[in-house]
Amino acid sequence: MENKLHILNGYTDELFPVNICVVRKYSDLPIGSGFKSLHWHEDLQFVLCTKGYVNYQVNGIEYKLKEKEALFINKGALHMSNDMSEDGEYVTLTFPEELLFFFKESRMKYKYVWPYTRMDFLRCYEIKEENEIISYLYDIYNIYLNGSDMFEYDVSILITMIWRDLVKSLSKIDFIPNKKDVERQERVQVMLVYIHTHYADELSLKDIADAGMMSIAQCNRCFNKMLNVTPYEYLIQYRLQKATNLLKDATLNVTEISEIVGFNNVTHFIQAFKKVYGISPKKYRMMEDQDEKGS
Known part of the structure; x- marks a missing residue:
């Protein structure tokens, strides 16, 4: 992928x-x-x-x-x-x-x-x-x-x-390196790549933490420090971002899209989508269609 x-x-x-x-x-x-x-x-x-x-x-x-x-x-x-x-x-x-x-x-x-x-x-x-x-x-x-x-x-x-x-x-600034921040960034990048590769699978917090070779508690701290979200929140956001692209494909219905991006419950998908985008996936699709016709 x-x-x-x-x-x-x-x-x-x-x-x-x-x-x-x-x-x-x-x-x-x-x-x-x-x-x-x-x-x-x-x-x-x-x-x-x-x-x-x-x-x-x-x-x-x-x-x-x-x-x-x-x-x-x-x-x-x-x-x-x-x-x-x-x-x-x-x-x-x-x-x-x-x-x-x-x-x-x-x-x-x-x-x-x-x-x-x-x-x-x-x-x-x-x-x-x-x-x-x-x-x-x-x-x-x-x-x-x-x-x-x-x-x-x-x-x-x-x-x-x-x-x-x-x-x-x-050249006028005295930079003081922070090795912990550098290491944290590298670990988070590894875990983000893992999420982007496996977002459609059933992912647990332990799976994400294991990808970064750290404990669940460390994983949570790193995500909050670097991204201001939990690993689970980021996973949901990424799945929804992928869903917005799929909603442009008229051949796929909402249930199919929710499954493709990793939601095992279409109701949960719709609720999460509304929470982030303020409208339902169906409404989002209609607005996208109107934009395309108007352009």
Whole structure:
């Protein structure tokens, strides 16, 4: 079964591996680029809030970004946006660290990139208003919206300037590594992969804890610390997320979908769905159908 938690970014243009995504509460471009979608990847990412506010969770810590605020998310960090205002909008800029090397074995790689992208205790960094990085991110957003005759060069230059300013800021900070947090993150990632692979099976809390090679009590503490939910709550949320995708398939009825995603009782499935989404699975399907017809 495909692992959807660890994302290998499929860049639209492999000759220029940069993804720029615009995400709103009820729509995102490209489709599926991520609201309430927990994941990590081996790429670097900047998040810029362009309207309203967005709440981002990185390794269990909440960050509330207001308009004209941004967040740097390092490779390997567990993250997702978990709430945003009705008029909220944010832009993500994702790219591989190799883009900053200029060439394979450059001095920039060892002096200005690897020392920061390989800091296990540097998971993210908040960027507030009146910072040149914000201005550069808006420039990239405008290029995305309006196009550019030399798109690749213009975006690459801006990314380099963003990284230069970020490194200047980070070099002034004394980072104190927390080995326990690093180990906790690694264990949680293993358990999340296990859930994403076996969500349709009858999973017990012990099964999840065993996957992370820890006790049930340790498992509960890790999930609460990193994700602010219990392992069971996360499992239910993930099953419901999978169900929303299946509800777009008109050939499957609600009972069949509940079984496919791991619920052994359709009533429990409907109740859980209403609790999370505020409407029944049937109503959700009708709204999705109306959206498709209207688009």
